[in-house]
Amino acid sequence: MKKDQLVIGGKALSSRFFLGTGRYPNPYVQNQAIEASGAEVLTFAIRRVNLDEPEDDSILQHLQERPFTFLPNTSGASTAEEAVRIARMARASGLSDWIKVEISANAQTLLPDPIETLKATEQLVQEGFTVLPYTSDDPILCKRLEEAGAAAVMPGGAPIGTGLGILNPYNIGLVVESADVPIIVDAGLGSAQDVVQAMELGVDGILMNTPVARAKDPVRMARAMKLAIEAGRESYLAGRIDKRRYASASSEYEHLIVK
């Protein structure tokens, strides 16, 4: 049987869970939650870290011991130009040449600006970055980002931090159907059922932060999400039964009759 392996930008990943490093109540809980999640890819806002001395950074200093893949993001950028500038700074620091393009034009919804996101993706691909754009769940736009050279495309389930879940499962399904690169649902999920739903729609992975970091027990929630990703993936690959209008007995009576 072929191994079910997620590969992004030529890198084989051990986990389908991409975890954000913001908003945890303290570094101890953060470390425990990362450990419990099994995540290999960690994301953080470039504007918030100390790029001159990453080993001194208030968050990154706690993540030195394990070989994580860092996915720095351009959050706060409102234009392609700004996102490109931030991405270059992150790469120059030696942290990573992976970049999550995140460009919001609206401080209230933080919804991604599709036009600027596409522009920044084109530019950063040309410059040799491994680009993972955070985008709205429009199937045509997701395809265009793929064609621009995105290593993976990351449609949102709902606006960042809202916990509203997958607002448009139909769209996410279409995105998956036409994709030739991995699709990661990024943002808007709230609980394990949203994760399972996304994975059953066939996406390749999940990126989240707030639902874990702000849970009452972030460590336990990290584990719950990890299990949900595994369960959803297995269920997707196993192939679900058709839905029926009426009951069909799962065992026939005949074999119960004492002979």
Added chain:
Amino acid sequence: MGDRIIVLGGGVIGLSCALELAKRGYDVTVLEIGTCGGQASGAAAGMLAPYSENPEYADGFFRLCLDSLRRYPAWQEEVKQLSGMDFEYTESGSLYAVYHEADLSALTARLSWQQAFGTHAEIVEGGRLEQLEPQLGQARAAVYCPEESHVHAPDYVHALEAACRKVGVYIHEQLQELTLTDWKNDIRVHDRAGQIYEADRIVLCTGAWSGSWTEQFGFSVPIYPIRGQICAYPVEPSMLRHIVFTSQGYMVGKANGMLVCGASEDIAGFATSVTDRGIDRLEKLSKKVLPFLNRMQPTLRWAGLRPATQDGYPLLGVGSEQPRVIFACGHYRNGILLSPVTAAVVADLADGHVPELALGAFQPDRFG
């Protein structure tokens, strides 16, 4: 005389609760294994900054912090009067400095909800920022929050202790080890020397050492120590006018001429040692943010243990199956700020009143 109440722990929370309870007529005894204010309370930089510490949203914790800030002017005045001691309380305002264009939308989002809670905070940049804080290096912009202030934490705690004694609180220190042997029918605490202390109720203000209550009460009390290292430079008192926050740490100038820079958040168990790496990091940060420090060396360095909780919120309330036990612990970075409101809430609970603030998020046995 009212009921007898034991306050376990003589940090800023314990002493504030003891003072408020004694003022309301209770017979209060503080039991402290070491020295009052000897841990996080004495190590704190004393910032009173609910807006800067809660940039995300208006949850119950933000409201608790804000309520406490508003109590400070009267509270600190009362502590000074009762104790006959003075301590620094400076309504300096704060600057939350950012260094990237990309930070501006987050600042805008923060102000858009915080302004509804009474702050006159605004985003300042360029000449206006330079005018407010001439020594600040090249920050892109800052949130100027005029309402935030700071106290000299060690002096404040000394004054609290003196005030407690003046109003008749018994304070027993250096008890080394305290065991709660009865909390069901009565309150009974033993110290290592075999002395027994009895009361009708107990307030647990045991800071970073509160995790041990898990076994006692049979529900999870996920509190653990996070070490904060701090250093300080001797400067002219007027060199820094505001509290300066960045994503990497803060700086605050005290009236005694010490410019304090903090703080690390180390996972180091109960070790209160200072490390070269921890202090180097703060030194680099402070010199970058305030270039005039480049010619100087920090002359003081110290560390304290903050009581961190699993969800970031304190435990504040009466146990649902422990009616004699009031929890007031796990204040993490905000113990100094939260001391007046915690004292008021604890005293209301002792009086049998329902506090005005919503405490649901702080229920002591919420972790199951």
